[in-house]
Amino acid sequence: xxxxxxxxxxxxxxxxxxxxxxxxxxxxxxxxxxxxxxxxxxxxxxxxxxxxxxxxxxxxxxxxxx
Numbered sequence: 001x002x003x004x005x006x007x008x009x010x011x012x013x014x015x016x017x018x019x020x021x022x023x024x025x026x027x028x029x030x031x032x033x034x035x036x037x038x039x040x041x042x043x044x045x046x047x048x049x050x051x052x053x054x055x056x057x058x059x060x061x062x063x064x065x066x
Contacts, residue, residue, distance in 0.1 A: 002058065006030050014038075014054050026065065033059040 002010070006029075013027045016038040027034045036056035042049060059065060 002032075006032065010034060014056060015052075016054070028061055031061055033061045033063055033065065035059065035065050 007014070010027055010029050013025055013034070014036060016025070018040065021038050021040045023037070025034075025036045025038070027036070034056055036054045038054040039052070041051040043051070
C-alpha cells in the first residue's frame with residue numbers, strides 16, 4: 001500500500017511514458033524501494049486503444065532485489 005503522500009512523490013515512476021514500457025524500474029524513495037515494470041497492451045477494445053498498467057512490488061529500502 002502506498003499512501004497518497006508517497007504516491008504523489010513517486011507517481012512519475014509508476015505512471016510512465018511509453019519509452020519505459022517493458023523495462024524494469026527501481027525507485028528508492030521515502031524509505032521504500034519500488035520495483036516496477038510498466039506495461040501496455042494495445043487493442044481497440046480498450047479505452048484509448050490500450051490497457052496501461054505497472055506491475056510493481058514494494059520492498060524495504062535495504063532489500064536485495066538483484
